[in-house]
Amino acid sequence: MLDPESAEAGAALEQSLLADFAAVFSLNIAFQRGLMTRLLRGPISGDDPDAAPILMEMLHRAKVVAPLRQGWQLRAEMVDLLATRAASLRAKVSFTALAAADLLAGGEQMIFAPEAFAQAARTFQFFCYHRARDTRAASLQDTAPWVEYVTALSEAEAPLLAPYLPLDGVTRLLEIGGNSGAFALALLERHPALQIAIMDLPAVCHLGQSYVASRPEAARLVFHAGDARVDPLPTVRGGPPEVILFKSMLHDWTEKAQRDMLARAADHLAPQGRLIICERAPLGAGDLPLGLGLAPHLVFATYYRKAEHYRLLLADLGFELLAPVEVEVDLTFQILIAERRG
Ligand SMILES: C[S@@+](CC[C@H](N)C(=O)[O-])C[C@H]1O[C@@H](n2cnc3c(N)ncnc32)[C@H](O)[C@@H]1O
Missing domain, CATH: 3.40.50.150 (Vaccinia Virus protein VP39)
Incomplete structure (x- = not known):
């Protein structure tokens, strides 16, 4: 278990990343492509097919990675954060992106026609309770992402x-x-x-x-x-x-x-x-x-x-x-x- 000071520092860093557009945008892509797991193992080359310039620039601006002469590495505080909170950060980043997309596209509906918004928003489809009624492999697979969040x-x-x-x-x-x-x-x-x-x-x-x-x-x-x-x-x-x-x-x-x-x-x-x-x-x-x-x-x-x-x-x-x-x-x-x- 983490000491309270490290846990607090981790929570504060996570919160500031989740509040920042460049961080949510780039972390979401990096998690989806397995780039965060690879960065956790060590530096990646600038020629890596996943190290697209726009993506790396956003990760850099968001203070997730630091440049090397020939590539990129995770910043030390990100290594610490991911050691204990990788699953939590991944789940929160992905849900924040989903919710923000729904709100920016359908904000008016959310406020003035909430039922229609709930029908249309991907956020609500994410919580597919009806798929949790049994324990078949496919049901567990559909249920796991929102349970993780x-x-x-x-x-x-x-x-x-x-x-x-x-x-x-x-x-x-x-x-x-x-x-x-x-x-x-x-x-x-x-x-x-x-x-x-x-x-x-x-x-x-x-x-x-x-x-x-x-x-x-x-x-x-x-x-x-x-x-x-x-x-x-x-x-x-x-x-x-x-x-x-x-x-x-x-x-x-x-x-x-x-x-x-x-x-x-x-x-x-x-x-x-x-x-x-x-x-x-x-x-x-x-x-x-x-x-x-x-x-x-x-x-x-x-x-x-x-x-x-x-x-x-x-x-x-x-x-x-x-x-x-x-x-x-x-x-x-x-x-x-x-x-x-x-
Ligand atoms: C928004 S989540 C809250 C979970 C948890 N209490 C928390 O605060 O993190 C709602 C929970 O209610 C459960 N749930 C939904 N419908 C249910 C039902 N008909 N009977 C029992 N649990 C249900 C969901 O599976 C989910 O775990």
Whole structure:
């Protein structure tokens, strides 16, 4: 594991690359052509067929590579960054390019006709949940890229958000839509007596199992493949969950689907249990990154709801929302904790 100072420097470099047009443009191409892997092995010649002058100039201007007399090499800080974050950077660069292209081509639609935008945007096709309903090789192949992207986001969000989840004394947590387990691992690391079950789609659970396999916390984590809208919700180590968590999950759904999923969770929860919703807040709360780094979040901006929206849904189920906690990540996250009334 990285020391906190190197991890912070890596996160800052990654963020500045993702905000910069030349960096996203050129890194995206370099990853696609396998050039980053080759540069990591050592310098490349200026005659290399992949070292196209425009591409290398952009990588140079973006401070990814430095010129040699006869070629190019990665800058030292890029070597350090790629040693720990190559998969994360690749996933984020590719998604930033996709989101920016959709927004620049269809920004008007995104704001004034969001449903049409969602139908047309490649960003939304990238999250092909319907391909995650089984674990055939082709389904896993289609599911892996977006799971990798969501995992990269969660790895960055979890250390900032996990301290605000009130889990002291909690031993059984169910995370619905917990993806590869990146967020759950951070919770398990902080709370040694905690056991977590993740319910997610079959291909996602399959990929998640390999993602967590090498981590000691995985002994306290179980994946349960299913559809949270219709399949029975799992117990956690044989008992009802004391907390059911929806992290960046509900915004994908219509209000009716959100209500139904929350109602099922409420029915399944231990009597004194809590529901926790953790979601990005609508734009307007907190600072905004205004560079290219905004694109991957702006593309979903019409889906982020106010705490009041969730308060009303939960009130209908007999739950009371405690004061929302706001945490600055890339955008502002709100952590909404709800308990049964009375
Ligand atoms: C936007 S991702 C968020 C993942 C994760 N909670 C995070 O914050 O990184 C939404 C997750 O919900 C899962 N999901 C979508 N539909 C689902 C369903 N019907 N039942 C269970 N999980 C579902 C997806 O597979 C995905 O992992």
